Amino acid sequence: MSVSTAAADQSLCTPLPVLGRDVTVPLVTGGEVTYAALDYAASAPALQRVWDDVAAYAPYYGSVHRGAGYLSQLSTDLFENSRVTVAEFLGCREDDQVIFTRSTTDSLNLLAAVLPADCQVFVFETEHHASLLPWRDARVTYLNAPRTHEEAVQTLERALADRDPHGPALVCVTGASNVTGELWPVRELAAAAHAHGARIVLDAAQLAPHHPVDIQDLDVDWVAFSGHKLYAPFGSGVLAGRADWLQGAEPYLAGGGASRKVARRADGGVDVEWHDSAARHEAGSPNVIGVYSIASACKALTEAGFDSLVAREEYLIGKVREGLAAVPEVKVLSLFGDDAPRVGVLSFVVEGWNSSHFAAALSAEYGIGVRDGLFCAHPLVRTLLGSDPQTQGECGAPEAAPGEKSLNAIRVSFGAGTPDEHVERFVSAVKELVRNGAAWNYRTEGGRCVPAS
Secondary structure, rough: OOHHHHHHHHOOOOOOOEEEOEEEOOOOOOEEEEEOOOEOOOOOOEEEHHHHHHHHHHHHHHOOOOOOOOHHEEEEEEEEEEEEEHHHHHOOOOOOOEEEEEOHHHHHHOOOOOOOOEEEEEEEEOOOHHHHOOOOOOOOEEEOOOHHHHHHHHHHHHHOOOOOOOOOOOEEEEOEEOOOEEOOOHHHHHHHHHOOOEEEEEOOOOOOOOOOOOOOHOOOEEEEEEEHHOOOOOOOEEEEEEEEEHHHHOOOOOOOEEEHHHHHHHHOEEEEOOOHHHHHOOOOOOOOOHHHHHHHHHHHHHOOHHHHHHHHHHHHHHHHHHHHHHHOOOEOOOOOOOOOOOEEEEEEEOOOOOOHHHHHHHHHOOEEOEEEEEEHHHHHHHHHHHHOOOOOOOOOOOOOOOOOOOOOOEEEEEOOOOOHHHHHHHHHHHHHHHHHOOOOOEEEOOOOOOOOO
16 A cells, blocks of 8 residues: 555544653753654553553452452453453454463463474574574474565475474464564465464464454464553463363463362372363463453454554555655665565664664654664574674674674564654654764663763
């Protein structure tokens, strides 16, 4: 969708109210400006609706599953109703389980812990570390970065065809890249996995805040995502999907809540009967406020309507892409090409600039918050930058002074709460910095590029 076409549709959805939309920050050049939060891919600001719902519940907070009192019963109902809300948001099947975790990383580590013996895992090198690294106890096949959707499916099919057809297998794939924002062919990859007797888990951390995610429509076995990217703070995540591997494994954590019955044996040991429900992997006192915030965000996004949210986001993506395309020194990173569909996440490098220096100038001189570094997706960023895949790097900014070449990029990301002005200010700032250079001096301190005092 072009900017002009999308402009006619943007009236379908105004930016959703988020916390921090009126926060002002100081500029090194003097004065203050309203902060432009353009780092949604790291953590999105909380929706005002979510914050209001949590504030209304907070006085009624009580222990979940552990008390006979009114507040405990109310909190337990709220917690379990939140599970139902998330299941509906994801289009779960009747026998799927929704397990609450701390994050996408926690969810995928949980799934890795319950894999059957001798399970083989297939994962593209393009994944975020949350889905690239948890499979330490499994046989892992890392797949090279594809350059088209068709190549992604063909690469997976070839790898699956070469595996032992009698053992369990799992494919892990992202729905939208946290580096390029590009959408992956999840439905086609799921079909390929199932055709070869494998299961598939979808890392929806970057997809769920921007597009509807339906387990049945995509035909995936599990979905994992984080609340803090879905406009819901307080450190909760979700793993939802098939129950059999979850029920057949030892609990992810052993403790209260996961156990149905515990008894001493005559020999002095302990016999434990574990729950078969989602509680099996939710030991300890749950993060009820975090869980409720996820449910509230799910409701808010559903009520706003993803058709309208997607239309407005495509309008913003068009503004950013057109603005960056007008600057020859800017190179936008992409796997699948300029026309590939994407969410509101774009990474780029600027000729003649250290990316950390550029990001620091955007913050200090324009009040714009973006991300620089390797985005915890080191193999992907190295591939996109054409560097040696063996090169060492850090999740944050590497040790490189302003003007020095560095192995990192700049990422701008936005979503349902982003006003036009933030995107317009960003595009204008990029053009001014490239044309005029930074107005301030910067130095490296603790691995970060910061304004010199």
